[in-house]
Amino acid sequence: MKVSITSHKGYSWLTVGGLLVLWAAAAAWLRLPLLLPSPWQTGVQIAALLGTAAFWAHLGATVSRGLLGFGAAFLAGTVFGLQAGRRAWFEALIRPLVVFARSTPSMSFILLALIWFKGDMVPIFVIFLVVFPIIIQNMIEGVRSIDRELLEMASVYRLTKPRILRALVLPSLAPFLAAAVSAGLGLTWRVLIAAEVLSYPKWGIGGQMDSARVFLQTDRVFAWTVVVVAIGLSFDSLLGRWLNRILAWRGTNDDSSMADRQKL
Secondary structure (H helix, E strand, C coil): CCCCCCCCHHHHHHHHHHHHHHHHHHHHHHCCCCCCCCHHHHHHHHHHHHCCHHHHHHHHHHHHHHHHHHHHHHHHHHHHHHHHHHCHHHHHHHHHHHHHHHHCCHHHHHHHHHHHCCCCHHHHHHHHHHHHHHHHHHHHHHHHCCCHHHHHHHHHCCCCHHHHHHHHHHHHHHHHHHHHHHHHHHHHHHHHHHHHHHHCCCCCHHHHHHHHHHCCCHHHHHHHHHHHHHHHHHHHHHHHHHHHHHHHHHHHHHHHHHHHHHHC
8 A cells, every 4th residue: 555645734734733823822921022923923024025026036046045055966966876886995985075074063164165155155055065965875875775686687688778777776766865855955944044144145035034133023034934944845845746756656666676577
C-alpha cells in the first residue's frame, strides 16, 4: 500500500490553528504590541505590505537569492558527490573541505562574506557553503547504496546504459536525493535571512526586517517573519508533491528492476 507524504494535512492545520490561538492569547495577556503584536495586527501589516510594489521586489530578490544559492550547491554537490561515491581517492581528497564547510558556524561564513563580497552576493555565497556538504554527503551515500553486483551483471549481459540508469541507478539515488533537497532547502531560508539582515542588500526581506527592528515596528518584523515562513511552507509543499511522485516512480521502477534481475 502506498503512503502519501501529503496525507493527513488536517493534523498540520490543527497545529497551525493551535499556534495561532496561543499567539493571540499571549498577546492579549501581555497587552504590549511593541513586544508582541497580535495575529490580527500582524495580518494588517501583511495586507499593507501586499499592496505595495516594493513588497514583491523584496520578495522576488530574496527568493531568487535562495534558489540561486541552493541551485549552485545542489549542482556542485551532485557532481562532486557522484565522483566521490565512485572513487575512494577523490572522496579522501575532498573530505577535509566538506568537514570544514560542515563544521564552520554559519555566522563565520556570513562575516567573512561581508568582507569579501558586496551585499547581494553574501547570502548566495553563504547558502552555497552551508548546503553543499549536505548534498555531497547524501550523494556519496546514495552511490554506495547501489548494488555493485547487479551493475556488473548488467554490464556482462550488455544492458543499455539508459536502462541501467532507469532501473538500477536512479531508484537507488532517489531517497538520498530527496533527503538532500529537503534538508538543504530547510537550511536555505534560515541562512538566507540571517545573511540579508547583516549584509543589508538594497532589495531583500532580511534588510526590511532589520529596518523594522531599528524603528521598533515589531508588527512589521512579525509580518515579514510570517512571509518567510510562508515561503518555506510553499516550497515544502512543492517538495512533498515531488517526493510523492518520486515514491510512485520508484515503485514502478522497482517492478521493472525486479524484471531485469530475473532476466539477469
